Amino acid sequence: MSLLADARVLMALARGTGRTGSHADRLERFYGPQAADYDRFRERLLQGRHELIDRLPVAEGARVVELGAGTGRNLEFFGERLARFGHVYAIDLCGPLIRLASDRMGGRANVTCVLADATRWQPAAPVDAVYFAYALTMIPNWRVAVDNALRMLRPGGVLGVVDFFVARHHSLLTRVVWPRWFAHDGVHLSAEQVPYLRARLDVISQLEGRAVMPYLAGASVPYYTVIGRKRP
Numbered sequence: 484m485s486l487l488a489d490a491r492v493l494m495a496l497a498r499g500t501g502r503t504g505s506h507a508d509r510l511e512r513f514y515g516p517q518a519a520d521y522d523r524f525r526e527r528l529l530q531g532r533h534e535l536i537d538r539l540p541v542a543e544g545a546r547v548v549e550l551g552a553g554t555g556r557n558l559e560f561f562g563e564r565l566a567r568f569g570h571v572y573a574i575d576l577c578g579p580l581i582r583l584a585s586d587r588m589g590g591r592a593n594v595t596c597v598l599a600d601a602t603r604w605q606p607a608a609p610v611d612a613v614y615f616a617y618a619l620t621m622i623p624n625w626r627v628a629v630d631n632a633l634r635m636l637r638p639g640g641v642l643g644v645v646d647f648f649v650a651r652h653h654s655l656l657t658r659v660v661w662p663r664w665f666a667h668d669g670v671h672l673s674a675e676q677v678p679y680l681r682a683r684l685d686v687i688s689q690l691e692g693r694a695v696m697p698y699l700a701g702a703s704v705p706y707y708t709v710i711g712r713k714r715p
C-alpha cells in the first residue's frame with residue numbers, strides 16, 4: 484500500500500544517515516530499510532532524470548557508465564536505446580540498492596551492475612558517456628568522483644549530471660534551509676558543483692528547475708542539469 488510505503492521512506496529520512504561507520508555502512512543503514520520503496524517515492528522527488536537521459540548524446544554501440552546508479556531506475560529511461568549500447572555499467576556503493584539494479588537488469592547481456600566506489604572504480608577501457616543522477620550530493624568527496632569520471636571518458640566523451648543545488652541567485656531562505664534539511668540524510672547541496680563542471684567541460688546544455696517536495700505543502704528545491712564534453 485502506497486501510504487505505508489511512503490511512511491517507511493519518511494521514517495528512514497527522519498532517522499537520517501547517522502554519523503558512525505564508513506560511508507558505505509551509512510548508505511547501507513540508510514537505504515536498506517527503504518530500498519524496496521525507493522523508486523516510487525523518488526519518482527516524485529528526483530526530477531530531471533528522464534530529461535538528462537533523453538538529452539545525453541550517446542550513439543548506438545556506445546559504452547556508458549552511471550556512477551551512483553542506485554536501483555538502476557535511470558537505465559529504464561533509455562528505453563529501446565539501452566539494448567543498442569555496446570555496454571552499460573551501473574556503479575553504486577550501496578549493496579541493497581545495486582542488488583535491486585542487478586535484479587532489474589538481469590538477463591541483459593550488455594549491462595553490468597557493480598558494487599563499487601564512484602571515486603575509484605574504473606572500466607577496463609575508456610567509455611563514451613558517464614552520468615551522475617542525484618549522486619554527487621551524496622558523495623562526500625564529489626570532486627574526486629567528477630575527476631574519476633573524466634578520467635574514464637575518451638576525449639570528446641560526454642559527462643551528464645543532474646542534482647539538487649543552491650546558488651547565489653536563490654533566495655536566502657532556499658540557501659539556508661535546504662542544505663540543512665538534506666544534510667540530515669547525507670545529501671550535501673553545493674553552490675560549487677556547477678562551476679566545477681563548467682570549468683572542466685565544453686558545455687552542451689545547462690538547465691535549472693525546481694522539484695516539489697512530497698508532503699511539504701508545495702515547497703520546492705532547486706536542481707540543475709549540466710551536459711558537456713570532455714576537452715581533448
Ligand SMILES: C[S@@+](CC[C@H](N)C(=O)[O-])C[C@H]1O[C@@H](n2cnc3c(N)ncnc32)[C@H](O)[C@@H]1O
Binds near residue numbers: 510525555575623
Ligand atoms: C539519491 S541516490 C540516486 C540513485 C540513482 N542515481 C537515482 O537517480 O535513483 C544517490 C546514490 O549515490 C550512491 N552513492 C553515494 N556515495 C557513493 C559512492 N562513493 N560511490 C558510489 N555510489 C555512491 C548511493 O548509494 C545512492 O544509490
